[in-house]
Amino acid sequence: MKITVWNEHIHERKNPEVQEIYPEGIHRALVKGLEPLLENAEFRTATLAEEDHGLKGEDLDSTDVLLWWGHLAHDQVSDEVLERVHNRVLHGMGLIVLHSAHLSRVFRRLMGTSCNLRWREADDRELLWTVNPQHPIAAGVEFPIELERHEMYGEFFDIPQPDELVFVSSFSGGEVFRSGCCFQRGKGRVFYFSPGHETYPVYRHPDVLKVLSNAVRWACQPEISKIETATSPNAPTDWWR
């Protein structure tokens, strides 16, 4: 399994509070947390500031699953990289969209809706309830997962009906949220998972890492995704060949 963890990597460099939680950056924290859970995986990281945001054609062609964390700089992701990532998903690359990346260009493109939601930063307690215990992403996950303090993300979440819903969150303020949603787009599998606000150490929570490792395995389809590459011409219209 070849995994690329993409992070815009801005909060961790600018905000001392976030720096303290993720001194290595969210991308490296995710690699560190996932490595022991995914023995056969090869990890690389990529960030916004790199040339082509670290996502050149050959980088994506050799990626089976891409994890995406972004918040402040969605609009700085270039058209070219957006098209490339979108094409690769349609050709079978897995995509795991994390937390505030619900507003990333690539997720909105894949969903075709605004992907807006309600939110509040007030140290809410979040409980993630498994609503699909047979799903591979829920395998071995105790529920509910408790995040003692987290940002509230609430409904209405403007996404198309997920193909499969795996987790629903409730918050101490009373709100609920579809926090783990699966979508098929072209040949690719897409999983949106909402935990991961930058001022809480969510990506060190063992249950959160367990879910993410399951999601990587679920989204990984190398036998499909290697058939074609991001450099294929006009990929969206020829993906079924």
Ligand code: ZN
């Ligand atoms: Zn947030």
